Amino acid sequence: MNNLDVSKYGKVAVLMGGGSGEREISLKSGAAVLNALQASGVNAVGIDVDVDIFNKLIDENFDRVFIALHGCGGEDGAIQGGLEMIKLPYTGSGVMSSGICMNKLMTKQIWASANVPTPDFVYLDDVTEYDAIKSKLGSVFVVKPSQEGSSLGIHKISNQQEFAYAVNDARQFQGRLMAEQWINGEEYTVGILNGEALPVIKLETPHDFYDYEAKYQADDTQYILPCGLAEHQERELQQQALKAFNVTEASGWGRVDVMLDQQQQPWFLEVNTVPGMTDHSLVPMAASHVNISFDYLVLKILDTAF
Secondary structure, eight states: OOOOOOOGGGGGEEEEOOTTTTHHOOOOOHHHHHHHHHHHHHEEEEEEEOHHHHHHHHHOSSSSEOOOOOOTTTTHHHHHHHHTTTTTTSOOOOHHHHHHOOHHHHHHHHHHTTTOOOOOOEEOOOTTOHHHHHHHHHHSEEEEEETTTTTTTOOSSSSSSHHHHHHHHHHTSOEEEEEEEEEEEEEEEEEEETTTTEEEEEEEEEESSSSSHHHHHHHOOOOSSSSOHHHHHHHHHHHHHHHHHHHTTOOOOOEEEEEEEOOOEEEEEESSSSOSSTTTTTHHHHHHHHHHHHHHHHHHHGGGGG
């Protein structure tokens, strides 16, 4: 690390915060990234994103951007489009793929056309009836907003009362509402870095699923690494995750979430194009398992801005 020439990066803006429902997590991710870059000798400056962000980037003569923004406005192609307009290189996926991956409905439609297995789903609107969803998806299903991250607004549904509450709650978040088939199985996640899949992590939580609290607040979430799959199973899951990532035209780095049902069939849930970089975060954990330190990981992600 000490022999690396970091002058090639120039002056780097670490974008964090913003106005999405994931603001607090983004501030933590951004602070960790900023500390790592500065520890490596990079001329990095943290910026809490507001409406003047593009003027700031131009006026202060930044050379490239590390995007540590999660959720709407940062992970959906909006900030990427602005950076394209001012011709400032940035980390991770481009405008189109960011927009696709932020929209779970669009992601699932692309996966279905590319034979990537994903749970069945239906759109929800004001006239969608509980019985119709139950008939299509089964007696247990999930309600979620289609354009939020960190499992915000997601509810497991097993009766009409839960459905009514979930729809009302999920409406406060971004994106059209959807209901998704519940997969009874085990949850895994696969980090992607520069065209390669990192070691698979198995997620275990006493919650119904890996929700916001399990991700960021709980002390009883377990991260199983090695994941416990046979070597050939893990390798196959990594290849399938890479396909799921690539068919959306995501690039640089990210994370793919997947369920394995009781027959060991994978069901892909979503792609995160700007995963968390906090002390609970999964991509740094997977990278560490193959001897990639946090500081070096951050530099490898910054390399995607070239």
